[in-house]
Each structure stands twice: as structure tokens, then as C-alpha cells.
Amino acid sequence: MDRALPEQIARAMAESESVEPDQLGISLEDYVSTDAIRDLVRHDSDSWRLRFETPNHVVAVTADNQVIVDGEPVRTLS
Template sequence: MDNSLPTDIVEAVARARDSDPRELDFVLADHVDLDALEQLAEHPESTWTFTFELPDHSVTVTSAGAILVDGQAENDSSAV
């Protein structure tokens, strides 16, 4: 993850929808506490998983840096 975690999540959802991140029809902050996400990302030495719902998608973020959209990692054709 080179960007902030919220940016990485928006980009992952956009890829899952095969669209541009600027064209998404939701605001991430309306669905999840962005400060909480950033605080989790600051603890990579801990093992954690955070799942939340967006319109039409379930998103899971892990301490290992994985972002799963509807159970799929980027470039992964099988469910996790």
C-alpha cells in the first residue's frame, strides 16, 4: 500500500467495479470511520482483520495489507 489506507480501499473498490475511483457513487467516510482505519494501519505488528459494508460490496482489510472486495483480492479470480 503506497497511499493512505482509505485511498487504497477506494482504488480497490473501483478496480472491482472496473471504474475510475472518481466515478464511485459513495463516500467512504459515510460508511466507515477513516481515523479508525488509519489507526489500524499504524499497527502492522498486530494481527487484525477489519470488514465493513459499502453499497453493493463487502470490504475486508487485513494487517498484512490485503484489501479484499467481495472476498476477492486484487488480480485474484478465486474467492478467499
């Protein structure tokens, strides 16, 4: 799952715009450390939430594996 996390988050952002991830026009790594996301997902605690902003979205990734884009749950990390 770790390698796919940034891709899953980008896909959630793209789904919120009804486009493909390569049409977002941004690189996720320019706005958040993908290593930090991986570290949090592996963390034992179940009470964390990571929030970051891109030019078009506010994105949150939660301890229960949810990706929330602009306040709407879009995807569950697998």
C-alpha cells in the first residue's frame, strides 16, 4: 500500500474534479511530503489527521484511511 498512497490521494483529488490524475496539473509532492503520509499511515495511533492545501483543494488523510477532498469523503485508502 505504501507506494500507492500518493497515487491514491491524487486519484481522489482527480475524482473530485471528474478528471484523470495526470490532468490535475500539479505534483502532490510540491504540497505535502509523501514520506510523511506513509509514516503516518504506518503509525500505531488511530487518532491522527493530515491536512494540506493545493491551489484547488483542501485535502485530508485520516487514521481510518479516508481521503477527504474539500470536506467530502472521496476515497478509502487500500
